[in-house]
Amino acid sequence: MKKLKIAIIGCGNIARGSHAPHYLSNENCEIKYFCDIIPERADEFVKRFGCGKAVYDYKEIVNDPDLDAVSVCTHNDFHSIISIDFMKAGKDVLCEKPAARTLPEALEMQRVAHETGRTLNIGVCNRFGTAVNMIKDMIDNGDLGEVYHVYASFRAFRSIPGLGGDFTTKAISGGGSLIDWGVHYIDLIQYCCGDPKPLTASGKAFCKLGKDIPNYVYKDMWARDTAKTDGIYDVDDSVTAVIRTEGPVISLTGAWAQNIFVSETYIDFMGDKAGVRLNYCGDFAYFHIKDKDLVTTEPDFEPNDFYKAEVDSFVDCILTGKKNQANIDYAIETSKIMQAIYDSSDSGREVVIDA
Numbered sequence: 642m643k644k645l646k647i648a649i650i651g652c653g654n655i656a657r658g659s660h661a662p663h664y665l666s667n668e669n670c671e672i673k674y675f676c677d678i679i680p681e682r683a684d685e686f687v688k689r690f691g692c693g694k695a696v697y698d699y700k701e702i703v704n705d706p707d708l709d710a711v712s713v714c715t716h717n718d719f720h721s722i723i724s725i726d727f728m729k730a731g732k733d734v735l736c737e738k739p740a741a742r743t744l745p746e747a748l749e750m751q752r753v754a755h756e757t758g759r760t761l762n763i764g765v766c767n768r769f770g771t772a773v774n775m776i777k778d779m780i781d782n783g784d785l786g787e788v789y790h791v792y793a794s795f796r797a798f799r800s801i802p803g804l805g806g807d808f809t810t811k812a813i814s815g816g817g818s819l820i821d822w823g824v825h826y827i828d829l830i831q832y833c834c835g836d837p838k839p840l841t842a843s844g845k846a847f848c849k850l851g852k853d854i855p856n857y858v859y860k861d862m863w864a865r866d867t868a869k870t871d872g873i874y875d876v877d878d879s880v881t882a883v884i885r886t887e888g889p890v891i892s893l894t895g896a897w898a899q900n901i902f903v904s905e906t907y908i909d910f911m912g913d914k915a916g917v918r919l920n921y922c923g924d925f926a927y928f929h930i931k932d933k934d935l936v937t938t939e940p941d942f943e944p945n946d947f948y949k950a951e952v953d954s955f956v957d958c959i960l961t962g963k964k965n966q967a968n969i970d971y972a973i974e975t976s977k978i979m980q981a982i983y984d985s986s987d988s989g990r991e992v993v994i995d996a
């Protein structure tokens with residue numbers, strides 16, 4: 642069988658750690674291009690992975706009839722533009738999370754995916770994790786009873802990414818801790834709970850700790866290579882919100898940075914029969930009642946590489962035409978929720994989420 646020809650647009654961290662190696666380990670693919678606007682990065686990927694051709698402008702390859710699909714691994718400002726251009730040229734797209742900076746951009750991506758009939762998946766990698774799928778199965782089986790409230794805490798202790806760079810410049814990222822981390826938590830909850838329609842959101846996003854960049858004291862900083870001590874910081878470094886859905890109420894508190902010197906990253910699924918606490922990207926505990934005893938079970942499982950599963954599933958979608966759980970039609974609901982939280986924060990009122 643002819644192998645699918647793939648291009649990776651944006652040769653940074655996520656492309657290096659996930660997309661490139663996972664396409665290469667999939668027997669149905671080969672990487673034809675590595676593209677980055679910083680030429681050395683594309684050149685370095687060609688050398689590192691021993692394949693592909695370096696290109697510095699995606700427009701040079703968008704109409705290559707031999708190209709089947711692309712991964713969009715740029716910063717958020719180019720997600721919609723590049724994904725749309727490739728879909729219009731007949732290519733399937735796996736675009737990193739968040740789908741886009743704003744809901745209108747994400748809706749336009751969805752519209753073009755429908756119009757062109759191309760696959761558009763978003764990098765909501767948790768949907769492919771073993772623990773997450775075990776919890777989803779438990780909820781689907783009724784093990785928790787009615788799941789009426791889900792609480793997410795994604796509070797890190799002073800680890801703003803790329804302080805003063807791409808992640809903290811709203812014009813590039815669209816937002817901070819909510820759009821960068823919250824997207825994963827909200828999407829995971831939506832998936833486990835059967836993708837309920839969101840109804841309303843009330844929230845507040847705070848820009849407090851990072852704004853005095855030169856004096857910001859940090860513990861660690863991933864994306865440090867893009868940090869600039871004189872750069873821009875105009876995004877939320879923490880957020881809190883309540884979201885009503887047709888399923889459970891979701892509440893959350895998140896922070897890239899906080900003056901509580903402890904990090905807490907977990908999701909509590911509260912059912913009327915039982916509950917689950919998922920340690921984000923880790924194991925989980927199942928709290929239930931057996932013979933009138935309160936029992937805590939910590940199920941054994943073999944953790945998988947969910948980034949690899951995401952890429953393999955995308956390849957499968959291209960080959961079979963099937964729609965998977967990372968399709969824009971699911972991810973769009975997370976964009977609606979995040980937009981409503983930001984709008985609520987700006988207006989000081991609860992926001993109704995349109996269907």
Ligand SMILES: NC(=O)c1ccc[n+]([C@@H]2O[C@H](COP(=O)([O-])OP(=O)(O)OC[C@H]3O[C@@H](n4cnc5c(N)ncnc54)[C@H](O)[C@@H]3O)[C@@H](O)[C@H]2O)c1
Pocket residue numbers: 650651652653654655656676677678679682699714715716717719737738739764765766807821864867
């Ligand atoms: N799924 C996850 O868990 C996960 C993890 C990390 C990052 N991400 C997402 O991946 C994206 C990239 O993050 P990163 O940490 O890899 O960033 P990065 O800065 O390491 O890499 C981004 C690269 O894109 C390049 N680029 C920017 N505009 C471009 C354009 N128009 N054409 C070609 N290349 C362009 C930059 O030069 C840079 O090399 C972000 O949207 C981020 O949210 C997802």
